[in-house]
Amino acid sequence: MHYSQLLSLGAVASIAAASPLNLFCGRSDVVGPTCSKQEVSQLSCRNTTNPENLCCFNSPGGQILLTQFWNAQPDIGPVDSWTLHGLWPDNCDGTWEQFCDKSRESTDISAVMNKFGRTETLSYMQKYWRSNNNNDDGLWQHEWNKHGTCMSTYNPECYSTPQKDQAIADYMDKSVELFKQLDTYKTLAAAGIVPSTSETYTLSALQAAAKAAHGEEVVFNCKGGKLVEVWYHFNVYGSAQSGKYVPSLVVGSPSNCPKTGIMYLPKNGNGNGGGNGSKPSSTRSPPVPQPTGNPGEPFSGRGYLTVDKGGCLISSGKWYTKGTCATFTAAAAGSGFTLRSSKGPCGVVSGELQCGAEVEATTFTATESKLANGYTTAFYASGDANTGSQVAVFTTSEGKPTTLSISWLGL
Template sequence: MAPCIDALRCPSYAVGCQADPFTGSLYDSCCVSATGLFVFAQNFTNGLSYGPNPWTRNQVVSEIGARFTLHGLWADNCDGTYNGTKWIEPGHTKNMSLPDYDLYGCDKERSFENAAEVIAADSTKSWLADWMKVNWRAGDGDDSWFWSHEWSKHGTCTSSFNPECYGPGFKKHDDFFDFMEVSIEVYKSLDILSAFKAASIVPSDTNKYNLTEFNAAHKAAFGVEGGMQCVKRNGTQYLSEVWTYMNEVPGHNFKAIAPIKGAYQSCKADTLIVFPLTGFKTAL
């Protein structure tokens, strides 16, 4: 999974968004991504079900239960901005009407909408599909499109996964598989549910917690505060996502860092938060 790059171009001490202290230059983009800063997002699907539309359907909520699933590993620029490229074209499998709808990120040629087929075509990756069908779920049930979106919009913007970083042994879709597998490893290293439980924050339809408690629990477990995201329904805040800010270090590894100044956190500090045990039910 590590890029094919020598130690001179990629010293062991390299960190995304930091200049090399000896040269004053940024590190090679195959060593640590040129963007450098990442947001790792995990969905608390029961919370998402309280959002508009609703964001999750009854069947998906009931299958997942009260736990976090992987949303994605998102490359941000070092100042917190991110790639805004839009490719508006006919023929997408999703009929999205929003004017800023985008599937593609930074490399249209490596983007696709059929991730499930790409995985199924590689007999060595059957475990990946099995894992993702349980832990990387789309709220509307269209998992393949969701996985495609995460790779196409975010993976292609992570420069350390560019084909030229691999050398002559690169095979088509090596970058996609590596990005998905690295995202899974990050997810496994950030057990948000256990972190909250250790701080006596447990899913409940009646208990309410404040924003400070959630951030303190994240810091106790991972050394830094996170970004708590909420959705609102009938005046009540429901926890829907947890973001962990990260820097890339060599070998496609990621370390948690404190949120940058002005980091987005949609949960309001002046309103208590429900960490729901059950999802909001709507008729299908």
């Protein structure tokens, strides 16, 4: 059933007329759904009827959020710009779906963008859509796999001549296009709100500046009193690819920043990140479990690394089912954690999970209580450890047909 919030047609028209983003109508067309005038006349989450063609109407995720990061600790991205987090389809009541179609998930966004000639967009992503652990493609994969696959207008049947991964390229294009229209750094600077090591700001001042640019209130999120994220809410006439985005009231989680004393720290100019900053989706509130960098949820102290297909990891980092599980130690590191076995630190070496004296420790995170690297909980192996062999575990799927996930069993 589609969620509807009944409004008069006059009220809907006034929302559209008031939108400062009607300029999106003039954007270049992308390949996607062909929609009639009637099919694009309903505004998502504000519809007066339930449209049947969900290629031309976003449902149930009709509340679309453009999310951006401000990462100063560690320093990620240009010093005078926020960076892109993602484009999320929320339901009209503040809930959301996630990971909606495993068959359309991607493990190489860069290859997809090159395949469809989106090299200009890809170049922009490499500067402004940045990961905090030097795995930008992993972040892009996470955003599409978790959020993009849940947007109804990107479904394969919405394309007259569907090509594999076409929707991925369109999702990335649209995310970048919206991000370019909402320069949070310039918006705040115009109101006298600039990064500082000494000045602090009020939530009301931040909201006033953002609303003047966006047209509606936005969500600012903080971590330890420091500004780290902003969410812009929209409803859409038509498809997510080429429809008209209308600024919307906040539905769902409100800002978590304090009312006063908000720190907006400057970046130091390095811009490379370091793997210890905020993670995607870490500020989302229940009802859906979200990634966490807290090593106590549940990676903390001593425990086993169990594999969903049976068995566990041994001290070298390999997957094994016929012997005794190795004991690992999880220790807090920034907003993530490191792992160590009796052989030494654990890390990702040339795409393989290894533990040893010569291994440099990787800062891992947790998503829904599973081990995550590069914002994904999927790990891969070239064989099945149930045969009795010790099988290497990798973070990339190329040539490795077995997909597995790793969980923590505390001792």
